[in-house]
Amino acid sequence: MSEQLNFEVPTMAELIARGEEPEILFWVGCAGSYDERAQKTTRDICKILHHVGLKYAVLGTEESCTGDPAKRAGNEFLFQMQAMTNIEVLNGYNIKKIVTGCPHCFNTIKNEYPGLGGNYEVIHHTQLIQQLIDEGKLKAEGGESFKGKKITYHDPCYLGRGNDVYEAPRKALEVLDAQLVEMKRCKSNGLCCGAGGAQMFKEPEKGNKDINIERIEEALETNPQIVAASCPFCMTMLSDGVKLKDQSEHVKVLDIAEITARANGL
Amino acid sequence: MIAQILFIALFIAAVALFSYNAKKVIRNIRLGKPADRTDQPQKRLMTMLKVAFGQTKMFFRPIPAFLHLLVYAGFVIVNIEVLEIMIDGVAGTHRIFHGLGGLYNVLIGAFEFLALGVWVSCALFLIRRNVLKLKRFSGVEMTSWPKSDANYILITEILLMTAFLTMNAADVKLQALGYGHYVTAGAFPVSQFLQNLLPDSASSLVAIERGCWWFHIIGILAFLNYLPYSKHFHILFAFPNTYFSNLEPKGEFSNMQSVTNEVKAMLDPSFTPEPAEPGRFGAKDVNDLSWVNLMNAYTCTECGRCTSVCPANMTGKLLSPRKIMMDTRDRLTEVGKNIDKSGNGFDDGKSLIDTYISREEIWACTSCNACTNACPINIDPLAIITELRRYAVMEESQSPASLNAMMGNIENNGAPWKYSPADRLNWAKEN
Numbered sequence: 286m287s288e289q290l291n292f293e294v295p296t297m298a299e300l301i302a303r304g305e306e307p308e309i310l311f312w313v314g315c316a317g318s319y320d321e322r323a324q325k326t327t328r329d330i331c332k333i334l335h336h337v338g339l340k341y342a343v344l345g346t347e348e349s350c351t352g353d354p355a356k357r358a359g360n361e362f363l364f365q366m367q368a369m370t371n372i373e374v375l376n377g378y379n380i381k382k383i384v385t386g387c388p389h390c391f392n393t394i395k396n397e398y399p400g401l402g403g404n405y406e407v408i409h410h411t412q413l414i415q416q417l418i419d420e421g422k423l424k425a426e427g428g429e430s431f432k433g434k435k436i437t438y439h440d441p442c443y444l445g446r447g448n449d450v451y452e453a454p455r456k457a458l459e460v461l462d463a464q465l466v467e468m469k470r471c472k473s474n475g476l477c478c479g480a481g482g483a484q485m486f487k488e489p490e491k492g493n494k495d496i497n498i499e500r501i502e503e504a505l506e507t508n509p510q511i512v513a514a515s516c517p518f519c520m521t522m523l524s525d526g527v528k529l530k531d532q533s534e535h536v537k538v539l540d541i542a543e544i545t546a547r548a549n550g551l
Numbered sequence: 552m553i554a555q556i557l558f559i560a561l562f563i564a565a566v567a568l569f570s571y572n573a574k575k576v577i578r579n580i581r582l583g584k585p586a587d588r589t590d591q592p593q594k595r596l597m598t599m600l601k602v603a604f605g606q607t608k609m610f611f612r613p614i615p616a617f618l619h620l621l622v623y624a625g626f627v628i629v630n631i632e633v634l635e636i637m638i639d640g641v642a643g644t645h646r647i648f649h650g651l652g653g654l655y656n657v658l659i660g661a662f663e664f665l666a667l668g669v670w671v672s673c674a675l676f677l678i679r680r681n682v683l684k685l686k687r688f689s690g691v692e693m694t695s696w697p698k699s700d701a702n703y704i705l706i707t708e709i710l711l712m713t714a715f716l717t718m719n720a721a722d723v724k725l726q727a728l729g730y731g732h733y734v735t736a737g738a739f740p741v742s743q744f745l746q747n748l749l750p751d752s753a754s755s756l757v758a759i760e761r762g763c764w765w766f767h768i769i770g771i772l773a774f775l776n777y778l779p780y781s782k783h784f785h786i787l788f789a790f791p792n793t794y795f796s797n798l799e800p801k802g803e804f805s806n807m808q809s810v811t812n813e814v815k816a817m818l819d820p821s822f823t824p825e826p827a828e829p830g831r832f833g834a835k836d837v838n839d840l841s842w843v844n845l846m847n848a849y850t851c852t853e854c855g856r857c858t859s860v861c862p863a864n865m866t867g868k869l870l871s872p873r874k875i876m877m878d879t880r881d882r883l884t885e886v887g888k889n890i891d892k893s894g895n896g897f898d899d900g901k902s903l904i905d906t907y908i909s910r911e912e913i914w915a916c917t918s919c920n921a922c923t924n925a926c927p928i929n930i931d932p933l934a935i936i937t938e939l940r941r942y943a944v945m946e947e948s949q950s951p952a953s954l955n956a957m958m959g960n961i962e963n964n965g966a967p968w969k970y971s972p973a974d975r976l977n978w979a980k981e982n
Contacts, residue, residue, distance in 0.1 A: 294979040315966040317978070324978035331979070345976040349965030357918050358954050359833060359940030361807045363961060365814040396803035401811065442919040447802025473924055474611075477862040482918030486957035486967055490915040493867030500862075 290328055292335050296345040297378050307342040309334075309413075310380045312394065314387035315350050316517035322524065323386075323517035329546035330386050330410050336551050337422045341384075347374050351393040358483040365401065368393075372403035382406045384413045386542070388444035388516045389481075395448070409444055411515045411541050415453035418460055428550030431461035436544075437468055437509040439500070439523060440475035441516035454515050457541050461548055466507040476500050480518035501526025505536065512538045558640035558768070565772035572779040576849060579887040583842030584830075588795040595794045598929070603793040608927040612856070615679075618672040622708065625669035626786065629715070632662045636768055646722075649736030659737035663719065667741045670712040673705045680705075687855040690864075692874035697782065697853055704783050711770045718763035720745035721756045728753055788850035789928045795843055796929035801920040804937060807832070833941025836902040837883045840938055847930040848880035857922035857932055863915040870915040872922035872932035878907035879935055904939050913939045914951055 300307055311334065317327040334341045352367030371394075375383075383405045385391040395407035408416075417423035425431070436458055444450045451472045458465055470476040479489065479496030489495060501523055504512050512527070514520045523538045539547075588595075601607050606623065609616035635648050649655050680688050680701060688701070719742035725733035730753045749759060778784050785792075809832065812824030834840045857872035858864050864871050882903045889897045904910070916936045923931050943949045950958075957967045965972050 290979060294976070296976070313975075313978075315968065318975045319966060319968055319970045319978075327978050343976070343979075346972055348975060349972070350961045350967060352961070354967050355958055355961055356804055357937075358950060358958065359937065359942075359944035360950075360958050361810045361832070361941060362814065362945060363958055365806070365810050366817070367961060367965070369814060369818055392800070392802035396800050397806060400806045442917070442921075443802045446920040446924050448800045474860070474921075476860075477917045477919035477921065479862060479917060482916050483954055483957065484917050487914070487951050487953040489866075490863070490868045490870070490911050492863070492915075496862045496866050496917065499866055 288325065288328065290331060292331075294331055295342045297342045297347065298345070300342045301378065305340075306379070308340045309382045309384050310375070310378075311341050311343050312351075312383050312385040312387075312390050313343055313348060314385060314390040314517065316521075317386040318348070320517055320521070322520055326517065326520070326540040326542050327386055329540070329542045329551070330384075332546050332551040333414065333417070333423065333542060333549075336549060337417055344374065349374075351390045353389040353393045354483045354486060356393070356397070357481070364397075368398055368401050368403070372398055372401055375403060375405065380405055382408075384408050384410055386410050386517070388441040388447070389518070392443040392447050409450060409453070409515070411444070411454040411457055412450060414457045414541060414545050418456060423545070423549065425460045425462070425545075425548040429547040431463040431511075431544065431548055434461075434463045434511060435466055435507070435509045436461070436463045436511045436513050437466050437504055437507045438471075438513040438515075438541075439468070439478065439504065439519055440472060441514070441519050442475070442477050442481050444515060445475050446473055454513070454541050457545055458513060461544065463511075466509065468503050468507055470503060476503065478516075478519040478522035480522050485518045485521070497522035497526040498529065501530060505530060505532060509536060511544070512536060513541055513544060514538055515541045552643070555641060555643045561769065561772060562637070562640070565776060569775050569779070572776070575887060575891075576779055576784075578890075579883050580842050580845045580849065582838045582883070582886065583840050583845040584838075586841035586843050588843060591798060594798055595796075598796060598798070599790055599794040602796075602927070602929055603789040606927065608925075608929075611925070615676075618675055621665075621668035621672045622676075625665040625672075625712075628665055629662055629669075631658065632715075633768075633771060636764070640768060645732045646734060646736050649734055655736055656738040659719070660740050663716065663739060663741035666712045666715050670709055670716075673708045673712075677702065677705045677709075687859045690855065690858060690871055690873065691869075692871055692877050693853070693855075697877070700781050700783075701853070703777075704781065707770065707774055707777075711767055711774070714763040714767040714770065716742045716745060717749075718760055718767060721749055721760035721763065724749060724751075725753065725756050725760060728756075730757070782852045785850050785852035785928060788846065792846055792850040793929050795846065797923075797931060797934075801923055807941075831942065832945035833943070834935070834938035835904055835942045835946070837879060837886055839942070840879070840903075840935060844879065844931070844935050844938070845883055847932075847935075848876050848883060850928060851876040851880065851930055852928075853877060854927070856925040856927065857930070860921040860925045862917055862919060862921065868911075868915040869909065870912045874912070875908060875932040875935050876930060879903060882907050904942065908939060910943065910949070913943065914954075 311330065313327050316323040349371055350367055351371060352364035356364035383394060388409055391407060391409040414423065438454055438458060440451065477496060478500050512523055514523055520538060520540060527533055527536050527538055606620060609619055638647050639645060679685050719739050722733060723739045723742065724746055726735045749756060809830060815822045816824055831839050837845060853873055855873050861870065861872055889899055913936050918933060920933060923933055960967050960969050964970060
């Protein structure tokens with residue numbers, strides 16, 4: 286269960302140099318690449334990919350921001366510059382299938398890249414985990430037991446309402462034999478963590494409460510041991526909320542990939 | 552005979568006035584930029600049938616949904632009765648459909664129950680708004696006019712239904728008296744209870760019956776002409792609005808073709824885009840928005856479901872998606888009036904952004920799509936917020952400093968934070 290990876294993460298450049306092609310490209314995303322907390326999730330996604338023996342690769346230093354925060358902030362120029370540059374790299378490698386570690390990257394590449402010449406099958410890592418569970422390649426065994434633990438799942442806007450993905454993350458949690466409790470506002474009625482629409486990168490406007498506090502209060506009402514997330518921005522907002530509520534000792538905020546990796550002893 | 556001529560004249564005048572005002576509204580909507588919403592006609596039709604006709608999204612809140620359904624059913628079905636009233640009015644007949652016999656009795660009986668349903672629902676709606684003061688019906692944008700507008704609509708519907716039932720009560724009493732042309736027809740399960748409240752003299756009954764008949768039909772014609780000035784326009788616009796609503800995943804923001812051309816030219820000097828009219832990036836005013844955005848504004852009935860689920864609004868920020876829609880409609884109405892008065896191209900020095908919607912509002916949005924999901928008739932406030940942001944950022948370079956820093960980072964090092972692209976794979980090596 287060490288944090289360290291005991292295997293090499295293959296890059297596209299290396300694979301091509303060896304004359305190989307990956308089955309799937311893992312799009313890490315900026316948060317997954319640089320944010321310390323999100324890096325853990327990134328490594329766990331790699332552990333899962335490695336564990337099931339799926340042939341994957343990352344772009345490494347050739348990856349660049351999808352342009353999502355620029356687009357939500359209204360800077361279409363910057364978004365399309367980023368998008369076209371990325372599409373050139375992806376098409377250059379003849380990429381067909383992509384898994385992302387972030388709902389924002391997922392939404393942007395899946396929905397907004399096709400119009401600019403980037404056509405790929407794009408899935409979010411919770412969907413990959415669900416598929417692997419369905420195919421019997423991934424189980425919840427050999428690792429930490431989550432049996433009976435109270436878990437509540439927070440729907441990220443760009444995965445849930447944005448793309449109607451509600452079941453895959455829940456399925457990944459169901460195999461744990463844990464006790465899943467829904468928050469009052471969940472699924473299509475889920476409440477935002479406060480980070481979307483480029484809010485992650487700015488101070489909130491004047492108000493009487495921060496959105497992540499409103500959300501974490503709701504999550505804590507379910508008395509959870511774990512708040513499950515599937516987005517690096519939600520992860521930051523929810524973790525901050527738990528800290529501010531002084532609940533870090535009792536409540537862990539974990540990504541579905543982390544939970545899956547732990548349950549499998551990866 | 553005079554009554555017939557008066558009725559026909561009133562009817563023609565009412566329809567003409569409504570067409571005149573409706574045409575203005577349509578002209579205003581056409582001030583918007585083109586947007587193609589003609590793809591997938593079958594899916595569009597299904598969306599309209601489900602969302603507008605079937606009111607499926609209303610049932611997320613079952614109590615108002617049920618009451619609204621009663622009013623809606625009443626509105627649609629009582630219109631069959633209005634058809635009879637029209638024919639009677641034009642032809643000078645009385646209860647021309649009474650020849651339907653048993654079916655007529657069933658119909659009139661059903662209309663009476665529906666009228667009662669409308670009456671009770673509207674009364675409960677008034678109580679919800681004015682006595683219980685539900686939070687959803689207040690907010691900065693709910694100034695005195697929107698509140699009065701809602702009350703006028705509800706009170707009018709109650710008056711119309713009262714007139715309809717009183718008319719029936721008087722009619723059935725006259726029927727019993729075997730008076731004049733009052734043929735025995737219809738079943739009156741609700742209005743029979745009103746009979747005792749009415750006088751017994753035939754002449755008074757005729758006066759009440761005729762009075763209510765005229766009040767009811769004039770009321771309906773007046774109400775029709777109230778629509779273009781009111782939030783109640785949704786009873787018509789809900790249908791085209793859902794038909795032309797966004798069918799793509801909610802997370803997807805449209806790509807701007809004008810920008811694509813410029814970016815392509817920048818990345819590839821040999822690319823020459825087709826010459827396009829120089830336009831504005833994003834929206835400063837209502838005519839920079841698309842016609843769909845503008846139709847959305849006329850469709851909004853200010854129910855506030857959007858604002859009640861908006862994370863920014865519920866945490867005390869200025870942003871309210873309902874206000875975005877109301878501001879857009881108010882500004883569009885103003886622009887329309889300017890055109891009526893001074894012709895096209897008149898500049899009153901005002902704009903949607905700043906005069907109506909503040910920067911603080913547009914930057915508070917998390918683009919979470921809770922508002923678009925909550926709208927029972929698929930209005931999209933987020934699309935307008937995005938266009939206003941696009942204008943602020945691309946035309947004016949006016950974004951919050953921290954967002955400028957974020958965009959600078961993306962431009963320089965391909966990430967929203969100040970990290971070196973060379974370090975992008977460090978997560979695989981460290982720890």
